[in-house]
Amino acid sequence: MIECKNLSYNYQDFQLNTIEVLKDISFKIDKGEKVLLLGINGSGKSTLLKLLNGLLYAKSGEYYFKNELVNKKYLKANSKDFRKSVSLQMQDPSSMLFNPTVYDEIAFGLKHFGFESVDERVYHYAKVFEIENILKSSPLSLSGGQKQKVLLASLLCVEPEVLLLDEPTAHLDPPTTGWLVEFLDSLDVTALISTHNISLGKELAGRAIVIGINHEIVYDGEVQALLEDMPTLIKAQLVHKHKHAHEGVEHKHYHLHSWT
Numbered sequence: 001m002i003e004c005k006n007l008s009y010n011y012q013d014f015q016l017n018t019i020e021v022l023k024d025i026s027f028k029i030d031k032g033e034k035v036l037l038l039g040i041n042g043s044g045k046s047t048l049l050k051l052l053n054g055l056l057y058a059k060s061g062e063y064y065f066k067n068e069l070v071n072k073k074y075l076k077a078n079s080k081d082f083r084k085s086v087s088l089q090m091q092d093p094s095s096m097l098f099n100p101t102v103y104d105e106i107a108f109g110l111k112h113f114g115f116e117s118v119d120e121r122v123y124h125y126a127k128v129f130e131i132e133n134i135l136k137s138s139p140l141s142l143s144g145g146q147k148q149k150v151l152l153a154s155l156l157c158v159e160p161e162v163l164l165l166d167e168p169t170a171h172l173d174p175p176t177t178g179w180l181v182e183f184l185d186s187l188d189v190t191a192l193i194s195t196h197n198i199s200l201g202k203e204l205a206g207r208a209i210v211i212g213i214n215h216e217i218v219y220d221g222e223v224q225a226l227l228e229d230m231p232t233l234i235k236a237q238l239v240h241k242h243k244h245a246h247e248g249v250e251h252k253h254y255h256l257h258s259w260t
């Protein structure tokens with residue numbers, strides 16, 4: 001479904017130095033697979049998701065979607081199909097909500113892609129996401145968790161084949177996080193889900209790809225095996241060291257759990 005071959009991305013800072021953001025990234029994701037994209041802040045997760053969504057182009061390497069090379073030419077010819085097939089939830093939900101009401105927000109994509117029975121579909125997804133009571137509200141007046149739900153409803157109602165989620169639990173409280181994990185688990189969709197919260201790993205996906213602090217893939221394999229692979233977790237800085245006391249003796253050791 002998705003294949004990246006030696007993808008690299010960089011940008012130039014104001015002194016014209018080339019700053020690497022992604023280096024030599026190669027992986028494949030099969031249809032129906034759900035994969036976690038792990039890495040600390042600044043490792044390049046959002047940049048990779050934007051590349052996969054055709055919002056940025058790699059500086060070198062290739063990206064194939066359903067065996068077709070995704071480049072400017074491909075996107076020019078297939079923009080509407082590609083946009084319907086591959087949905088990106090950006091890191092900040094507010095930046096993606098622009099309609100006057102929640103109803104309009106969900107209906108927007110349905111109308112844009114020419115779906116029939118728009119009204120029925122909006123109500124169906126509002127029910128699934130438990131947001132029927134706020135359909136008349138302005139999306140910008142909502143809490144972080146509600147915004148996230150509205151955004152996911154508006155992305156999923158057009159039935160994308162690939163869902164790219166950029167830190168979907170960042171604005172959610174624990175019960176809503178639990179709800180989202182179960183919901184994603186029940187969906188028959190190919191998904192790449194970025195997070196730096198490794199404690200979500202096992203529930204969200206069976207496989208994890210870890211981008212290290214050097215912007216290269218440092219791990220691609222089972223989440224469970226990753227959780228037991230302390231050297232890799234330390235290398236990618238996904239665990240932290242902090243001080244605490246056992247029976248009055250203060251010492252430092254690594255912790256798997258995240259702060260959120």
Ligand SMILES: Nc1ncnc2c1ncn2[C@@H]1O[C@H](COP(=O)(O)OP(=O)(O)O)[C@@H](O)[C@H]1O
Nearest residue numbers: 011020021039040041042043044045046047048
């Ligand atoms: N076009 C750009 N101009 C300036 N900085 C950029 C640009 N693209 C990416 N970056 C920087 O690259 C790094 C990786 O960013 P990002 O993909 O957002 O990482 P993550 O999502 O893992 O936190 C960050 O330090 C970000 O500020």
Ligand SMILES: [Mg+2]
Nearest residue numbers: 045046091166
């Ligand atoms: Mg990010």
